[in-house]
Amino acid sequence: MENPSKQRALRKSPFLEWCDSEGLKVATGYGIKDLRALPLEHWERLGGPAAYCHLEGSQGYVGALAGEIQPGKSLRPIRHMYEEQILILEGRGATQFWSDGDRQAVTLEWQAGSLFSPPLNVRHQHFNGSSLEPVRFVAVNNAPLMVNVYKSPDFIFNAPYDFSNRFSGQRDYFSSDFKPSDLEDKAVNFIPDVYAVPLNDHPERGVGFSRLGIHLSGNSMVGHIMAIQSGTYKKAHRHHAGAQVIVLGGKGYSLMWPPGGKFVRVDWEKGSLLVPPEGWYHHHFTASREAARHLALRRGLRGVGPTWLASVSEHEGGHMLEHEDEPPEIRAMYEAELAKEGVPFRMPPIKRAG
């Protein structure tokens, strides 16, 4: 016999029902092999080809809109009541930003590797700067969260409210100066090239691991750029839902598993996207001669849901797994993978008590 409450719980979310009603194509699964090659379909509201990546780990909070601006074209002007962080994957162009009452738009020029965030609910329009090459971008946003709460496209896309505490038409708004932030390592509103950002070493999170946490446009969402050296892997850890991990360079794979559950393996290379589900352990393994470089754009929302301490050892009450506690087959699997690729293993031996 059907269980009605189970049926209700398993229904599509309001966000996914909205995608259907919008004709916005949805991609699912644990990973996307290459966002640059993901098939897109015309999305009228955006005025160009798009697909929404709502992977397993999105869990109704955050997802990734892959979009394209065709050569010589622009997308429609848009404003929205969700936060969005945009990485340009291919091509070059510009975005104009303006609030109601602004006499002049602020223009930001960008190219492949640029990262920026349209301030919340500010009107903006993207232009392709080339008449020959398309622009491909990925826009990580919390549209699922906002649409799931409000269930009103009219409110999400037509709310006449300016968050002037975030943006008030400043000509120098999209500065690439790094400033102090209380949410992450640095606040910055424009990163011209995510490949050129210097990272800080964090050996406590993994041999050969470095990162820089970033906070853009006064958002509740945050992110970080991280690198994992060749022949090494980061310690497994667990955290909240919705962290969209975009691979900027290098090759490798991630293992993700719920406590006591089976491994899910996602292979990645430049252009891949993966999203670890909430509370799942996950490791990122670099299997290329070059370091892996990832950009993780995340839910943020400090204080919402369980408090995950992803960089604190489980021995100290946190959610980072020390190497001596990880499933033993993981290291053997990694060494076999490196041997196949002809890449040297660079991890020190695991120290075990006793």
Ligand SMILES: [Fe+2]
């Ligand atoms: Fe993670």
